Amino acid sequence: MSEAVFQTTGLGLTYPDGTRALSDVDFHIKPGEVVSVIGRSGAGKSTLLRCLNGLLVPTDGSVKFRGKEVHSSPEHARTVRRDVGMIFQSFGLVPRVSVLNNVLIGRAGQVGLWRGLIYHWTDAEKQLALRCLTRVEILDQWHKRPRELSGGQQQRVAIARALCQQPAVLLADEPVSALDPATARVVLDHAVRICREDGIAMIANLHSVSLAKEYGDRIVAFKAGRVHFEGLPAELTDDVLREIYGEHYADF
Amino acid sequence: MPTSEHKPPQPSARITPPQKPRTLRDSLWTGLKWTITALFLVYLIASFQRTEFNFYTLISGGKDIKRVMYDLVHPDLSWVERDADGEVVLSRKTGEPKPGTVPVLLDQMNETVMMSLVGTLLSVLLSFPLSFLAARNLTKGSAAGQLAYNSVRFIFNVLRAFPPIILAIIFVFMVGPGPFPGVLALALHSIGMLGKLFSEAIESVDLAPVEAVRATGASNNLIVWFGILPQVLPQFVAFSLYRWDINIRMSIILGIVGAGGIGFLLDQYIRLFQYQKASTCFLIILVAVTILDWGSSWLRERMG
Numbered sequence: 306m307s308e309a310v311f312q313t314t315g316l317g318l319t320y321p322d323g324t325r326a327l328s329d330v331d332f333h334i335k336p337g338e339v340v341s342v343i344g345r346s347g348a349g350k351s352t353l354l355r356c357l358n359g360l361l362v363p364t365d366g367s368v369k370f371r372g373k374e375v376h377s378s379p380e381h382a383r384t385v386r387r388d389v390g391m392i393f394q395s396f397g398l399v400p401r402v403s404v405l406n407n408v409l410i411g412r413a414g415q416v417g418l419w420r421g422l423i424y425h426w427t428d429a430e431k432q433l434a435l436r437c438l439t440r441v442e443i444l445d446q447w448h449k450r451p452r453e454l455s456g457g458q459q460q461r462v463a464i465a466r467a468l469c470q471q472p473a474v475l476l477a478d479e480p481v482s483a484l485d486p487a488t489a490r491v492v493l494d495h496a497v498r499i500c501r502e503d504g505i506a507m508i509a510n511l512h513s514v515s516l517a518k519e520y521g522d523r524i525v526a527f528k529a530g531r532v533h534f535e536g537l538p539a540e541l542t543d544d545v546l547r548e549i550y551g552e553h554y555a556d557f
Numbered sequence: 558m559p560t561s562e563h564k565p566p567q568p569s570a571r572i573t574p575p576q577k578p579r580t581l582r583d584s585l586w587t588g589l590k591w592t593i594t595a596l597f598l599v600y601l602i603a604s605f606q607r608t609e610f611n612f613y614t615l616i617s618g619g620k621d622i623k624r625v626m627y628d629l630v631h632p633d634l635s636w637v638e639r640d641a642d643g644e645v646v647l648s649r650k651t652g653e654p655k656p657g658t659v660p661v662l663l664d665q666m667n668e669t670v671m672m673s674l675v676g677t678l679l680s681v682l683l684s685f686p687l688s689f690l691a692a693r694n695l696t697k698g699s700a701a702g703q704l705a706y707n708s709v710r711f712i713f714n715v716l717r718a719f720p721p722i723i724l725a726i727i728f729v730f731m732v733g734p735g736p737f738p739g740v741l742a743l744a745l746h747s748i749g750m751l752g753k754l755f756s757e758a759i760e761s762v763d764l765a766p767v768e769a770v771r772a773t774g775a776s777n778n779l780i781v782w783f784g785i786l787p788q789v790l791p792q793f794v795a796f797s798l799y800r801w802d803i804n805i806r807m808s809i810i811l812g813i814v815g816a817g818g819i820g821f822l823l824d825q826y827i828r829l830f831q832y833q834k835a836s837t838c839f840l841i842i843l844v845a846v847t848i849l850d851w852g853s854s855w856l857r858e859r860m861g
């Protein structure tokens with residue numbers, strides 16, 4: 306395989322208030338790979354994703370995107386973000402803006418200031434956005450406002466927005482935690498299928514171990530800010546899970 | 558597992574909550590509260606004396622009360638000016654009849670509305686960009702941001718501290734009487750007011766969409782434009798319309814200190830004891846403000 310999309314070495318992050326969220330994290334993801342990240346609440350999963358796309362500046366170690374240090378400058382971190390799509394637990398759609406324009410906002414990193422200010426999109430951009438909406442099967446809702454959609458539909462729009470960036474990686478921070486189990490599968494199916502079709506690498510923070518095993522090529526488990534386990538879904542045994550989640554793991 | 562020993566409390570049993578701990582600070586605070594209340598009451602009584610509040614004066618009125626009352630209910634509704642014999646007065650220059658009280662006042666009322674419009678528009682245009690600098694959530698984290706936040710906040714506070722009428726008096730001295738000083742006074746005071754409201758709206762936005770737009774690699778300007786503006790725009794429009802509403806009333810009063818509009822004539826009529834004309838003023842103000850009130854609340858409802 307070619308070089309890693311993301312590669313961290315000795316990554317550490319301490320928040321300004323002194324909370325140590327990540328220590329000594331060596332993590333990588335290859336092009337087209339789907340990695341599930343699991344770990345208890347507060348283990349540092351969200352912090353990892355934010356370090357990868359440069360929203361947080363690590364306090365130790367390095368984060369490389371396609372071989373180049375993400376944090377070499379704030380400008381470079383911004384160019385990295387253009388190639389990195391992200392979806393969130395709370396969807397993060399902009400209220401009162403139509404679904405189509407929300408998807409087009411995925412191009413915000415690529416358009417110049419003036420074009421952005423007047424919401425002027427080229428025909429190619431509009432076609433791309435419509436294609437993204439089609440791929441998550443929500444084209445018929447293009448004119449609605451986010452609050453007129455269900456949670457599952459909103460997350461599909463958020464996926465379309467991330468795809469509209471034509472990213473190399475998709476970061477998903479608990480993308481289905483706010484959804485019922487059936488809808489969760491629909492949403493993950495869409496995201497993972499499209500990533501596989503387009504060769505987009507995907508890192509998904511998941512609270513459901515079964516979903517993590519089912520969708521991930523590889524699993525990385527965090528415990529108290531450190532990588533505690535890394536391997537294939539089959540290697541994630543109940544013993545390991547007990548180490549990660551504590552003795553009561555069997556209860557759920 | 559729930560144990561069988563755990564019984565719910567009997568309905569008849571009285572519950573005495575544990576004593577709330579009382580510290581020295583609590584006692585001092587209670588003492589202070591009573592002292593402040595007592596002082597305030599004394600000040601309140603002194604205020605009634607100082608303002609010569611008296612029902613008898615209100616009912617009996619001054620000596621001119623009958624004439625004033627008569628004039629006030631007989632507004633001067635003339636469309637052309639007439640002399641003592643009832644002849645139409647012609648303008649020396651044009652030979653046309655001179656306009657009467659009604660057209661003159663309508664023209665001045667129009668000027669008042671126009672003043673409020675220009676003053677409000679200027680304040681919206683200026684406070685809009687400034688309010689982003691005065692929003693805590695956008696400026697924290699960098700020294701330059703802190704500086705911008707503190708200085709713009711300070712400017713807003715200072716502008717708000719001056720009542721428009723004081724600003725108008727200053728500007729009438731500076732640029733002479735007329736609507737222009739009135740517009741300046743309205744604009745400056747409104748910048749302080751709107752700036753505060755706008756920046757508070759920005760501070761209360763949902764940060765999730767902002768974070769999502771940031772994650773697309775957008776520049777700071779576009780993050781604000783795409784992530785924040787759609788969230789605050791309806792509030793901005795509502796605040797601006799409301800401000801215009803207030804400014805219409807305010808610009809009537811500004812005329813009294815020479816800053817243009819109908820207030821200027823109202824003041825003159827009262828000084829010259831022309832109460833019939835003053836009554837026309839009141840009538841026109843009442844009608845105009847009512848109509849504009851309806852208009853702006855209709856607009857605001859449609860925006861919400």
Ligand SMILES: Nc1ncnc2c1ncn2[C@@H]1O[C@H](COP(=O)(O)OP(=O)(O)OP(=O)(O)O)[C@@H](O)[C@H]1O
Binds near residue numbers: 322
């Ligand atoms: N902005 C912040 N300031 C200070 N501490 C923070 C901040 N954000 C997160 N933390 C702390 O950092 C640690 C890791 O948090 P993080 O959000 O990465 O965990 P997580 O694995 O994503 O948890 P969850 O599953 O609940 O989302 C936690 O102890 C958390 O309290």
Ligand SMILES: [Mg+2]
Binds near residue numbers: 350351352478479
């Ligand atoms: Mg998290």
